[in-house]
Amino acid sequence: METTEYILKVKDIHKSYGNVEVLKGVSFNVKKGETKCFIGPSGTGKSTLLRCINQLTVPDQGQIWLHDEEVTHAGPRINYFRQRIGMVFQNFYLFDHLTAVRNVEIALIKVLRMNPKEAREKAMYELNQVGMADWADHxxxxxxxxxxxxxxIARxxxxxxDVILFDEPTSALDPELTxxxxxxxxxxxxxxxxxxxxxxxxGFACSAANEILFMENGRVIEQGSPSDLLNNPQFERCKAFIGQYHGFHE
Amino acid sequence: MDQIVFLTEILFPALIGGTVITLELIAVTAPIGLLLGIAIAVGRTYGSWTIVEICKGYVIFFKGCPLLLLLFILYFGFPTIGITFTAFTAAVIGFICCNSAYNSEYIRGAMLSVQQGQLIAAKALGMTKRQAIINIVLPQALRRAIPGISNEFIYLIKYSSLAYVITVIELTGSAKQVATKYFMYTETFIIVALFYLAIVTVATIGINAIEKRVAIPGFVQK
Known part of the structure; x- marks a missing residue:
């Protein structure tokens, strides 16, 4: 069995809140350098799925592996996996009492035990990557x-x-900021x-993703390259969902 | 007797001595009361079931027990079971219990007001709960708790006068001694009130300066 090819494997994830089953068995694999976009109507478990990957939400069933190490059931070692799996939230969740550069460097210093000078250099480098170096002290x-x-994102x-999870990173932003x-x-x-x-x-999903996964009711119901999914969706629901966007952009 | 002579030769020297004791009571109580208050607030918010219940019990007991009664128990009651405190120590222990119980409630409220998502973001970066509380939650919560802690600090300045009832000759106690001896109640107690007012004013100015200094830019609208 070929296992080394994928850096992240998600297998049969189930999650319920009370009587509501939010995820009903989701599986997929991620190769290094790949961008996968999850689309679908609100409330279909997309965000819950991301949170299950770094165990912010503990799934009821199923496994997740990062580089052939199991992330699920990791116990205290989960903190190690969370260092390896970045996350960006819809509402940013920056630390309000820290400047931009302190926000970026704090985990380097406290979690990775980097020395403050190195951490500052690294933080400034990352802020520069996202075009925010001039705002470091804000x-x-x-x-x-x-x-x-x-x-x-710099944080x-x-x-x-090894992988970054983006949970609706632009949903709280107006079109220009998006x-x-x-x-x-x-x-x-x-x-x-x-x-x-x-x-x-x-727009982003179509141009940047290697694969788009369409989710509904806690399942991935269709997946494929952007061109496959956009031009030739097999399922009516996916067709209707994507059709809305076609109409919207005309 | 000449009023001026009474003031300068008798009352002021006595009150200065009393003020020193009052300031000592406050200086020992306030830092310990604050640290203990933080510990209780953290325990009650993030602790295991047992710790939460212990912290709850502590707060309920010391918020509910009249401070004067607590001082009586410590100073007059404990010797009967073989534990003897000096009056000063008994007063400080009583004040710390009361001060920390109230402070913990202000701090707990402030901790709950810190955006939950920031704790999640800290976890997502691989921080342990302890690291997230120390580095993310507490720095913000303590800033927000300053008005409450400041209130409690000013109460402390004033309820420190209860120590007089268990024989600590602090500001109120020294005034009472002078007033009784020279039969100058009105003058003495008005001047003592001004002493307390001065201490409270200095404390308020100091706390306001701290609050301003640690304020997060852009966070509080002017």
Whole structure:
């Protein structure tokens, strides 16, 4: 069995909240450098799926492997896996009491035990990557949503993760701010960062994703390359969902 | 007797001595009361079931027990079971129990107001719960708790006068001695009130300066 090819494997993930089964068995594999986009109507478990991957939400059933090491049931070692799996949130969740550069370097210092000088250099490098170096000494409350999201991407990048999870990174932003964040993400994808993106940005999904997974009711019901899925969706629901976007962009 | 002579020769020297004791009571109580308050608040918010229940019990007991009664128990009651404190120590222990119970409630409220997502983001970066509490939650919560802690600190300055009832000759106690001896109640107690007012004013100015200094830029609208 070929196992080394994939850096992340997700197998048969189930999750229920009370009587509501949010995820009903989701499986997929991710190769290094791949960008996968998860699309679908709201409330179909896309965000829950991402949170299951780094165990912020513990799945009821199923396994996740990162480089052939099991992430599920890792016990205290979960903190190691979380260092290797970056995450970017819809509402940024920057640390309000720290400047942009402190936000990026704090985990380097506290978690990776990097010395402060090295951590500062690394943090400035990552801020520069997302075009936020000039804002290093500003506090989150002084940043626009787009800027805050770019800082939070830099914070995830600084850990040199194997994969970054993006949980609707632009859903809290207006179209103009969305564009600047999408630009950063597109750049990351082209630089070979492995990314799993839950998004409603069909433009990004179509142009940057290697694969699009359409989810509904806790299942991946269709998956394929952007051109396959957009031009020739097999399922009616997927067709209707994507059709809305076609109509929207005309 | 000449009023001026009474003030300068008798009352002020006595009150200065009393003020020193009052400041000592506050200086020992406030830092320990704050640290203990933080510990209780953290325990009650993030601890295991047992720790949560212990912290809850502590807060309920010391919020519910009148401070004066607590001082009586410590100073007059404990010797009967073989534990003897000096009056000063008994007063400080009582004040710390009361101060920390109230502080913990202000701090707990402030911790709950810190955006939950930031704790999640800290976890997602691989921080342990302990690292996230120390580096992310507490720095923000303590800032937000300053108005409450400041209130409690000012109460402390004033309820430190209860120590007089268990024979600590602090500011109120020294005033009472002078007033009784020279039969100058009105003058003495008005001047003592001004002493407390001065201490409270200095404390308020100091706390405001701290609050301003640690304020997060852009976070609080002017």
């Amino acid at each position: 506090y989150p409350a002084e940043l626009s949503g787009g800027q805050a999201q770019r800082v939070s 995830a990048l600084a850990m040199d993760p 564009r600047e964040v999408i630009e950063v993400m597109r750049n990351l994808a082209s630089l070979g960062m492995t990314m799993l993106v839950v998004t409603h940005e069909m």
